[in-house]
Amino acid sequence: MDVRERTVGPVTVLDPVGALVLDDTRVDTALKDTVGRLMSEGRRLFTIDLSHVTQVDTSGLTSLVAAQVAVLKHGGHIKLSSPTPRLRQLLAVTRLNKFFEICGTEREAIEKLDNETRA
Numbered sequence: 001m002d003v004r005e006r007t008v009g010p011v012t013v014l015d016p017v018g019a020l021v022l023d024d025t026r027v028d029t030a031l032k033d034t035v036g037r038l039m040s041e042g043r044r045l046f047t048i049d050l051s052h053v054t055q056v057d058t059s060g061l062t063s064l065v066a067a068q069v070a071v072l073k074h075g076g077h078i079k080l081s082s083p084t085p086r087l088r089q090l091l092a093v094t095r096l097n098k099f100f101e102i103c104g105t106e107r108e109a110i111e112k113l114d115n116e117t118r119a
């Protein structure tokens with residue numbers, strides 16, 4: 001999996017591309033490592049655009065949860081955006097839709113994060 005990153009105002013947008021799964025050799029830690037590096041650079045507001053994620057398993061869900069926990073510990077926020085219908089269903093079945101705020105679009109997630117910082 002590859003994680004692209006870009007900045008829109010105060011928000012860092014992460015675009016994981018590919019499968020968020022356990023591979024044959026290790027758990028793919030690209031997402032968690034990227035979030036950790038960005039937090040060490042002072043970033044605290046993230047949206048993870050899930051529109052390019054092709055597959056997710058339990059290790060992928062664990063990566064999302066680990067990123068959320070790390071960001072919350074440092075006073076930050078993560079919003080998930082643009083999940084596929086199947087991923088949205090997986091988040092609901094696992095009740096992770098109660099742990100994450102899920103936005104229909106990247107723009108919606110960025111606007112909510114931007115408004116939260118102004119409040």
